Amino acid sequence: MSGAAPERLDRFMARANAAYYAGRDPFADFITAPEISQMFGEILGAWVAVTWQGMGRPDPFILAEAGPGRGTLMADMTRLLARVAPDCHGAARVHLVETSPRLRDVQRAALAGRTAHPVAWHETIAALPEGPMILLANEFLDALPIRQFVRTETGWDERFVEGVGFVTLPAVDLPEGPFDRPVPEGEILECCPDALGVAREVAARFVRSAGTALFIDYGYDGALWGDTLQALRDGQPAWPLADPGQADLTAHVDFAAFARAAVGAACHGSVTQGALLAELGLFARAGQLARNRPPVEAHAIQDAAQRLAAPDRMGRLFKALAVTSPGLPVPPGFAVAPLAGTHGEEGGRHEP
Template sequence: MSLADILAERIRTTGPIPVSDFMAEALGHPEHGYYMGRDPFGMAGDFTTAPEISQMFGELLGLWCALVWQSMGSPGRVVLAEIGPGRGTLMADLLRAAAALPPFAKALDVHLIETSPALRNRQQQSLADSRVTWHQRFEDLPDGPLLLVANELFDALPIRQLEKNGGVWRERVVALDDGGALVFTAGPVVDEPPLAPAVLNASDGALAEISPQGRELAQAIARRVVTQGGAALIIDYGYGTSAAGDSLQALKGHKHHPVLSEPGHADITAHVDFQALAEAAAGIAAIHGPVSQGRFLARLGLEERARMLMGNATSEQAAHLASGARRLIDPGEMGTLFKVMALANPLLPVPPGLEPAE
């Protein structure tokens, strides 16, 4: 039985399901979930992330972590963790860069948070030369000062969608049409929806998105870096300021795919509301950013790093490096849509790359 059949039977039995339930099942169903049994990355997969585009991305995050570690007083042990580590490419590049500062490399206690057996297997291959511990949940990390990286994680956390009809907000749900196909429809009224004022007052027909898991995770990270020290770096695509709109999308073979078609066989994501994450962590941790990924990487020296690597590269390698750098920082590529935000212990200085605009 396919996941579409399982969901259809559930809807027939218990009624329409919220968009968040559909997304959670499509991505994380133990048997049929998109991430459970496949490697979705790269040209042979469905999408490509920054670490797969260029080694410089992970290297610069290694530099960022080293500088923040120094600002923490260079503790003799620090928990270095990544949530949603993909193939392990980012962490491998980060650790290679960290080796340039031996005291930092020696202090690292490396942990990955991964729920997918297939991806965990790929990570073990990528990091075969490193000592790494895997966990299912953020809460399972060991105690101690923390350096955390979450690249393109929050966009894959299930979202609720609300639609405004007749002046009221209703939960958007997934139901069945007369032919038994999955369709979107308006569900029950949502009293006092947790929306920013600008979104709450949107006109009829507007759609709004909420990520309860994203907010809860941001709060948990904030509490952790405040009580035990450290900082977390969140990199993703989305809105700097909360806005109404439908950003739910599916990708299959690097092309857009109908969201409700073939659940479990396509990636499903939504834009990250950075304002909502910041508000969830406000009053707990210090919040830096968001700034554009292009500005963040440029401030960390991406272009200088590219020139240095190109100096010892073949013409083909140099072209690949230049192309990768452009994709990461160009406003028409990932430079503007992708944003970077840090949640940090309030006693730390502003982390590198996230300084306020002059």
């Protein structure tokens, strides 16, 4: 808009992504782990069953997913639960956090006949009903709007959007964030107030009642900084400020800041997605599925496992963080993970 006042980056990003998810099929631009292979959902379905047992087998309990996409992950998890953990399947009340009416329709079709009880939808995590809960969020946090600050000689400036470019203005209200990091002058520090709000909301809930949450996303841990804002349009990288609503805007998740905000809860990790899936039996499952299959099918199954877990594919960049009520067992896959906040705090520029 010619002559428009500069717009704060997080407000631009929120507006652009709301238009994008309302009007486009995001899966034409990117593919998520559940769409790569059913093994991802099956592995996490088994994770839900073991986690539920560790919570004392509450019946009923809320099985929630934030940002459920096409509903593939929940469909694969509930199919697995019905087959190998029928008590858990029967106790689960599925609740989805989704704002897009179009995607809700897609999810409704994907979950038809998969759940023991009717599925409910909510606009926010805060709107989920009270009670014991297991929450999963795969590639949810990365789409939440970020703010970017530039270190100056005397403090911080903030990046705003003007036309298709950035302008930097003096920062007038610093949000909660990792501003104690040793960011060099001229470098960018990102913070995501909405993600920190999710961490606080989940932690407060888990202090009130039993719960475990699993967040999987691409991101980083430790006292890092740098510009991670990116856009995908028609499956290709694009300039994030051009044509708002026509591209998917995301940023890498700051798991260290997220864990620090989850006050009162226990946080485990982060660990890499590859380490988590390997610990939960991904490669054994791939071998089981590939056995006695034609060579082409067997190769496709093994390749999907590598795509999910190999360090040079999704395995290293994607991280997993578990948040639990105090006193609950360490969730499956995190037994050898450090407690969040015990990672080395040396600073450095974030390199995707």
